[in-house]
Amino acid sequence: MKKILDCFEYLKRYQIDLFESICILLECFILKQNHQIPSLLQKAQRRQKIYESYLSALNQYVQATPPNPHLNLAKVLRVVQETPLQNLGLFFDLITQKKTNNKLFFYTTPLEVSILLNALADLQEGESLYNPCFGLGSLFLQIPKGVSIYGEELDERFVKIASLICKLNQTEATLMCNDVLKQPAFKDIDGFLQFDKIICNPPLHSHLGTNYIKEDERFRGFVSKNYPELVFFFHALVHLKTRGVFILRKGIFKNLESKFQEKLLGRLECIIDLPKNIFPYQNHDFCIVIVGKKTDKILYIDASKKHFYQKDGRYHRLTHIEEIVDLYSQRKLTCYSKTLNEIDEMFENSQSEEGVRLSQIAQIFKGKRVYGCSKDEKIEFFEIGSSDFESLGFSNHFDHLRLEGQIQKVMEYALKPYDILISWRGSFPKVTILSPKLSHLCVANMGVIVVRAQDPQNALGIYTYLFSSVGYQKLCEICTDCLEIKKLKNFVLPSNLSRHISYFGEIEKLSSKLRSIQDEITHLKDLI
Structure with a gap:
């Protein structure tokens, strides 16, 4: 395997585009598959140029990607000839994952x-x-012969690489370069074409245009900025004949929209929790979702346990694959699997293991309008909105001073030191914590949710966890245009909040530096 990996690194030095390097290497394997490499190497051994012969031989099978003329083709072909075709799956895993x-x-x-x-x-x-x-199509290397493959991708380079993989795997493929969200490729006058099986690992970072999605019959107006993968899920379901296997974020099931529930009603066969940290640079919890035509109960398999993974460098690697498949196919009930009547049952045990609900250690309420009626009297207070939130650490400076209001309401909803404030609207909420030196009478406006912890230590722990990448991502997962109090109350915090408190000092140091930089920027603007 080292030789083919070194060969790929060598190719990368000569090709401008990384995807071109992959194409050229796969095309060399096409020549190997068709027994064309030995004759080319014989010519090279006689010190004859092989560039044109290489292109001519390759064009018999695929449209060749011209390599850099300065590339030592014989060197590449020699390594490819020595590498078994069955090693391609591992090769792709190494260069991508x-x-x-x-x-x-x-x-x-x-x-x-x-x-x-x-x-x-x-x-x-x-x-x-x-x-x-299908991305680069590496998944197609595992498809058994005799299966017809259909797929769509946005990037022509991906389509070419995936097509080469299918040719090497000797599987019939119809792969289209197309935007499935704007115009599905596999649709005729009779409707959407039906496929026996669907496998889909949708992208998480799609920038979706919502105007055309809202009116599309596949989505029925459903759009989720937090879960763009659901659009691919809904699209795939209109093509499904027998069974669909999808990778989705587990957080989707914690915040089920009614339209999502309708799509799954009576069709959800199985949910398989995957181990954490098996996808590079992903902090989400993932699961495999299996959808069929009709089912009464949901099989839940917890493959996130230590039994199903082992450490592999910086990440985890899935193990005991055959056992997971056996649990699903036989619908076995074991210490790792159970049947569910409702999806919510999946979280009953995990919540107590992960920690405590936010409502157990904090009071949560929404800001109120405390002025603007006949009962207003003279009273000075600051009305705090999300525009007043400091980017880091404590907030203590506010702009919106009110001179009148309903005194009783102002005092009832007056904020306290260490109150955590979260913006109510938006898919990416802003978060701040009020200074222990809060000296003004302050009230949160209606666009703010207040989290009042039982004590300052808990407040610092909650804020720091929400500041962390993991905590903030989980907070975003429960925000769909606006943050519901009910969902926030059920927000699960880690049991070791004290570990997070130790980082608050670093946050305050960075906050001080940030304010200093902002002052310098303002000063520079004034000088210009």
């Missing part, structure tokens, strides 16, 4: 997860498989 500096991990699925997805789909000879976002 392990060598993360290539920045390819968003376009492929880890090898073990790909193997599991294909095993769960249980593809049979003569069946059709559809993937609406």
Whole structure:
């Protein structure tokens, strides 16, 4: 494996585009598959130029990607000739999932997860498989022969790489370069084409245009900025004939929209929790969702336990794949699996293991309008909105001074030191904490939610956790245009909040530096 990896690094030095390097290497494997490499190497051994012969031989099978003329083709061909075709799956896993500096991990699925997805789909000879976002198509290396593959992707380079993979795997493929959200490719006058199986690991970072989605019959107006993968999920369902296997974020099931519930009603066969940290640079909790035509109860398999993964460098690697497949296919009930009547049952145990609900250690309420009626009297107070929130650490300076209001309400909803404030609107909430030196009478406006912890230590722990990447991402997951009090009350905090408190001092140091930089910027603007 080292030789082919070194060969890829050598190719990268000569090709401007990383995807071109992958294409050229795969095209060399096409020549190997068709027994064309030995004759080219014989010519090279006689010190004859092989560039034109290489292109001519390759164009018999695919449209060749011209390599850099200065590339030592014989060197590449020699390594490819020595590398078994069955090593391609591991090769792709190494260059995309392990060598993360290539920045390819968003376009492929880890090898073990790909193997599991294909095993769960249980593809049979003569069946059709559809993937609406196949990326580089590495998953197709696991598809058994005799299966017809259909798919769509936005990038022509991805389509070419995936097509080469299918040719090497000797599977029939119809892969289209198309934006599935604007115009589905597999639709005729009779409606959406139906495929026996669907496998889909949708992108998490799609920038979705919502105007055309709102009116589309596939989505029925459903748009989620927090979960763009759901749009691909809904799209795939209109093509589904027998079984669909999807990778989704587990947080989706904590905040089920009614339209999402309708889509899943009676069709959700199984949810498989995946181990944490198996996808590079992803802090989310992921699960595999299996959708069929009709089912009464949901099988839940907890494959996030230590039994199902082992440490592999910086990340975890999925293990005991056959056991997971057996649990699903036989619908076995074990210490790792159970049946569910409702999806909420999936979280009953996990919540107590992870920590405590926010409502257990804090009072939560929404800001109120305390002025603007006949009962107003003279009273000075600051009305705090999200524009008053400091970017880091304590907030203590506010702009909106009110001179009149309902005194009783102002005093009732007056904020206190260490109150945590969260913006109510938006998918990416702002968060701040009030200074212990709060010297003004302050009231949160209606666009702010107040979290009042039982004591200052808990307040610092909650704020610092929400500041962290993991905590903030989980907070965003429960925000759909606005933050519901009910969801925030059920927000699960880690049991070791005290560990987070120790970082608050660093946050305050950075806050001080940030204010100093902002003052310097203001001073510079005044000088110009």
